Amino acid sequence: MDPLKIVVLGDVGGAGGYHLGDEAMAEALVEGLAARRPLEVTAVTGDAADTERRYGWGTVARIGFASGDGAAEAAERASRAERVLAGAEGDTNALAWDDPAWDVIHAVAAADLVVVSGAGNLNSAWPEHIAERAALGALAARFSKRLVVSGQMLGPTLTETDGVTLAGLVNGAALLSVRDRASRDLASELGAPRSRTSFLVDDAMFLAPTKSQVPLPESGYVLATFAAHSGDAPWETVSGGYATLLRTILRESQLSVLLLAHHGTDGEDPTGDYLVHRRLAEELDDPRVVELGPTTAREAMDLTRTAAAVVSSRYHPVVFATGTAVPVLGIGVDHYTQSKIRGALENVGLADYALGVGSLVHGDLTPVVRQLLDDGPQIRDHLRAVSEVRREELGRWWDLVIATAALPLGAEPGPAVSLSDVPELHADPAWAAEARGLADWSALISRHGENSRRASAEALRPVLADALHAADRERETLVLRDELRDVRLALDEARTEIEIANREGEHLMEAALEAAERRLVDAEAELDLARSEIAALHRSRAELDALMRTRSMRALRLPRRVYSRVRFVLRGARDV
Structure with missing residues (x-):
């Protein structure tokens, strides 16, 4: 042919x-x-x-x-x-x-x-x-x-x-x-x-891959790549975030960190990734942090497949990690890099591991690193299965x-090829919810205006603070909803017991419970409203105390027993 x-x-x-x-x-x-x-x-x-x-x-x-x-x-x-x-x-x-x-x-x-x-x-x-x-x-x-x-x-x-x-x-x-x-x-x-x-x-x-000649540490290693582009935040802040991330990896594991440049020139006056890595290595001053020299794409694939994990602000280290079934954390510093990295991870069901610059600058990276390393076998199994399909x-x-x-000219090509659905492997919502909020906000900033990628730290900081606050409120709301559900279940049990009480006690207790439930109807909509409804339950307890002092309640033993149970439930809601 x-x-x-x-x-x-x-x-x-x-x-x-x-x-x-x-x-x-x-x-x-x-x-x-x-x-x-x-x-x-x-x-x-x-x-x-x-x-x-x-x-x-x-x-x-x-x-x-x-x-x-x-x-x-x-x-x-x-x-x-x-x-x-x-x-x-x-x-x-x-x-x-x-x-x-x-x-x-x-x-x-x-x-x-x-x-x-x-x-x-x-x-x-x-x-x-x-x-x-x-x-x-x-x-x-x-x-x-x-x-x-x-x-x-x-x-x-x-x-x-x-x-x-x-x-x-x-x-x-x-x-x-x-x-x-x-x-x-x-x-x-x-x-x-x-x-x-x-x-x-x-x-x-x-x-x-082509076999790399780089000597590998016996303890294993994380492969890291960081570009000189800082996107939506000042360079000093972003580079400080990279240093914090690497310190966290070194503290939480016995692994070394190999810094693999994807673009730039090496030597006495390095540029691009090499310059970033040189400064990080000097700042960290740890023998487990090793700068690698120029590497080809095929050698990089070989180094990737034997890594414990990959962390990167560049796109292709993320792609190489997913193709070799290696746990990976991608960090987008603006809308463009975030879109690339998130897209690559969405394609393999790991979207939660695409972070924005806000997480790097303001988030707690410890739980992220722990899950990346601790769940390595599960992530690898997931990526192996997905890679067969892809x-x-x-x-x-x-x-x-x-x-x-x-085909001869004029003939139509065959049908297009599209990705099939694959399972999602979700990260711990305790940090993933915050990461999504910060990523969405930083992407919004990046899309605003022609100079968005040069947004000042002063302009960026309050928006990221809002995102953090919103993430905190989301977590608090989820906790409060669980507690409110428990309160409602207890109230339902009390309601069942009241049905066997005499008519006078049943009427009194039903009224109190219905009053309490009315105050909980909208608690799930907003956190502040939920808290006010809990306060209303405290007032219901006072109402029940007053009812207890009536002659009717003192004369009826069963309503008194039900009253004691409801009062215990309401006492549990006091500290919500």
């Missing part, structure tokens, strides 16, 4: 050093397709030499679009897209003779299939990436080549202009796969047909891509 010629555009050869997660998605895509048919790969890359050395693929440079969210930059992107398409249509004067777009045009013209590899950059934070992918899609349409857009997160933030551009890309794709529910819904809003939109896990979830679904996606590439 002749090799299938594919052009792949992903975030390979990126600026600022090897980006482990982005490279993993392109590598996993090629791995998945090559297992089904021989391939001849041409990658659109930012660093041809690095990509050729790592993977042995053919390469062309990126077309290149202006970054920035200003009107001038947007106009420049639109103009360049028009000139690239004009060049593809035969206008030799549309582009300079040495413009890198010519190589992309020629590669697409010679390809059997054009593929946009998975990422989370189809977002208005990076309009240049939207423009680059839309231009590749337009070239595929110009040369009548099938376009596949694989493993994407769409949004969550899109300007009107970027939304129109993205709509053209997803509508032009013969196949589209997204990796979270929110992206599936946004794709539908942008006009992508559901019949061509698959909903799956991240493409790199089951990337085959691996099969992702395999059907690669089958669909290969089958679609072989």
